[in-house]
Amino acid sequence: MKSSKNYLxxxxxxxxxxxxxxxxxxxxxxxxxxxxxxSTGCTHFELNALYxxxxxAEPKHVLELGSGISTVVLAHAAKVLREKGKECSxxxxxxxxxxxxELHALFPKALLPYVRLMxxxxxxxxxxxxxxxxxxxxxxxxxxxxxxxxxxxxxxxEYLDGDLLNVQSYNTKAFVAYLDGRKSTRLNLMRLMPGARxxxxxxxxxxRIDIPEKAQRR
Ligand SMILES: C[S@@+](CC[C@H](N)C(=O)[O-])C[C@H]1O[C@@H](n2cnc3c(N)ncnc32)[C@H](O)[C@@H]1O
Numbered sequence: 001m002k003s004s005k006n007y008l009x010x011x012x013x014x015x016x017x018x019x020x021x022x023x024x025x026x027x028x029x030x031x032x033x034x035x036x037x038x039s040t041g042c043t044h045f046e047l048n049a050l051y052x053x054x055x056x057a058e059p060k061h062v063l064e065l066g067s068g069i070s071t072v073v074l075a076h077a078a079k080v081l082r083e084k085g086k087e088c089s090x091x092x093x094x095x096x097x098x099x100x101x102e103l104h105a106l107f108p109k110a111l112l113p114y115v116r117l118m119x120x121x122x123x124x125x126x127x128x129x130x131x132x133x134x135x136x137x138x139x140x141x142x143x144x145x146x147x148x149x150x151x152x153x154x155x156x157x158e159y160l161d162g163d164l165l166n167v168q169s170y171n172t173k174a175f176v177a178y179l180d181g182r183k184s185t186r187l188n189l190m191r192l193m194p195g196a197r198x199x200x201x202x203x204x205x206x207x208r209i210d211i212p213e214k215a216q217r218r
Contacts, residue, residue: 009045009203016048026051026076029108030069036106039068039099042149045204046180047073050147053176055080059144060087065135065163066150067094067103067117074147075111082114090115093135093163095122095151122151125162130188132162143167146177148185160188168193168211177209 021027042050047070054062054077064074071092081088092115094100100119107117120137133153146164153159164177179186186207190198195217197210211217 006203009043012204013043013045016044016046019048020044020051020073023051023076023080026073029072029076029111033069033072033106033108037069038102041068042070042180043204046070046178046206049206050074050178051077053145053178054078054088057145057176058086058088059176060089061141061143062088062090062145062147063138063141063143063163063167064090064092064147064149065138065161066148067092067100068149070147070149071103071115071117072108072111075108075114078114079111088114091118091139091141092116093118093120093138093150095120095135127162127165128192129158130192131159132165132188133159134162134166138163138166140170142171142173142175144173144175146175147180148177148182149180153182153184155184157184157187160185160192164189164209164211165192168196168217171211172214174213174216175211177211179207179209181205 051073058081062074064071074090078088078090104117120135122133123136125132133151146167148161148164199208
């Protein structure tokens, strides 16, 4: 798990951990996964932001780009909604066979009905001076929530994680995305998505992106 070197971020990370621990099943699923997984990932602040968004906003279709420990948190939040009779399912994309297979082996079996773990190659597309890297096989759905933490991209500033652009191109309704770090992705998306609202949390290197319904996009 990623931990911030900025000590100002620590209280909110601790708060996030305490909030997540209120879900006892989630707490007991996370601990062994964190001990065994070789995947690096989100902080507790970020995991809690995703969990709280799902249980409060009740998205029906969730897309995660870059699978890992966060996938367990998303699946638990989907389970909370489904136990209330609401619809919620998670698609999680991963390009690395190693990380995909490892997560599949470690993933709590009881959570598999809530998430589709998908391994996919990636492809690059040139777009207005940028190079957008996307998963080739991302299912085309009207996602309500997109969490961008992959695919891995070169460090050059013209590269970005491009799946959000694909979802925006066909999704006519308003939806929300969260972006973990990934500065070049943020800066390129800000240029390529003028109709979206970006709210960047510099302390946690965490960005919320609100994409309005298609008719209101410029
Ligand atoms: C930083 S991981 C985050 C995974 C997940 N969203 C989470 O927060 O738990 C994002 C991508 O980096 C790659 N990755 C995971 N662990 C890694 C590691 N230890 N070293 C290098 N790349 C890693 C995987 O391909 C993964 O999809």
